[in-house]
Amino acid sequence: MANVLDIRRRIRSVVNTRQITKAMKTVSAAKLRRAQEGALAARPYSQMLTNVLKSLVSRADVYDPMTGEPRHPLLAERPEKTILLIVVTGDKGLAGAFNTNILKIVSKFIESKPEQNIDVECIGRKGRDFMRRRYPIAPERAVSADEAMGISPVQPGTEAAPRAGRVQIVGEHVGILGKVEHSFASNLAGSIIERYTRGEIDGVYILYNEFKSVIAQRLIAEHLLPIKEIGVVDVRMAEEAEEEERKRRIEAAKSAGVGIRPVDTHAVDEAAAKFGVSPVDYIYEQKPEQLFREILPKYIGIQIFHALLESVAAEHAARMTAMDSATNNASDMIDSLTLVMNRARQAKITKEIIEIVSGAAAL
């Protein structure tokens, strides 16, 4: 049986570990709460924007009345030859299977599109590291001066940029998840739309961990471009968490004092739903078509922004869950080690008594 002193030392080390995991859990819970608030604060804007767009669809003759074909390039579908995949992971580890799960579905998604070329845009360090190990980085594309000035937009289909491989990394964004800013999402959206209208890509998907609440989470591949229907999230691939994992999440959330129900957004949504759709005759300072053209890119931006916010919240929730399990495991370990230690101590005492007694008997 092991030495009592050794066991005591081990217990102390596990106690220290437990302290750390406990602290990390508390921190994650606080960050999760803040992330949820952020997502909630973003809601009115996105709801209002969506509403205005929807009401403009009917006014701006977005669809050709004769053929029913959409007039805006971001709405028109064309055969997918090259697609852009935005992968949203976390920057940091120690969040259980959060990053691994996303990357698993990324691999699955890539396998499900064997015919297409795939450009990958990585958000988050973990995803970038994973993709870099597997796929090459795209060669720098030389942009001609005319093109940069927007004089001669390249016609779709004529583009033949050399590729580093069927799947290649075109962008990396690391360290932006600490504080998700809308300007980042809107810049990314701008560059994606540019590539889309130039014909470099024919479809855009964003893969991330959707977070409605601690218990309502999914890994989803959302179809961003071309836009099928405004205001509807077009999910192409989704994966629910396992039952066991869900139970663990609920437990972790309860012990950390985080609500597990989705935040009630009814009042906010209702107020936002009225924006721009009152039954009155508006004076449009610009033509509806022009407004529509201006707002549509913002809509893409806000969708990316939303995905980022949800992913960040999910990451904190995953870390909170992982650290909760770690804390519980440490407690169990301390209990069983304490038992072993007591037994060892008892054995030692018994042995000493026997020695003394048998020594006395021998006299």
Next chain:
Amino acid sequence: MANTFQLEIVTPEKQVVRDVAEEAQIPGLNGYLGILPGHAPLITELAVGVITYRMRGEAHTLSVAWGFVEVLPDKVTILAEAAERPQEIDVARAQKAKERAEQRLKSNDPEIDYTRAGDALQRAETRLKVAEEK
């Protein structure tokens, strides 16, 4: 008719203003709009500029980048990509952005996107102007 209207300014990050106002000036894309209670319903895009509004006799200013506004007789809702109060503006950053944009406009590099540099310059200048009114 009531002599105030509800004013809401919303950005993707938060709700900036939600209060009653007596008067507002908004930088519409086709020029500044002065809005008093009872204005006709109107929808317009916003340019880069300064929003001024009066609330209980007190004047407030905000700098806005691109946005979008809905005017109803008793309510004005502004959706802005960014809206900042004077005290929130990072003057040093705006100054730097201004210099950078100016440099870009001056250089004869053909790869420069002039519209974008021009927009950036305008944004920076607006921010600085609003910050001064603090």
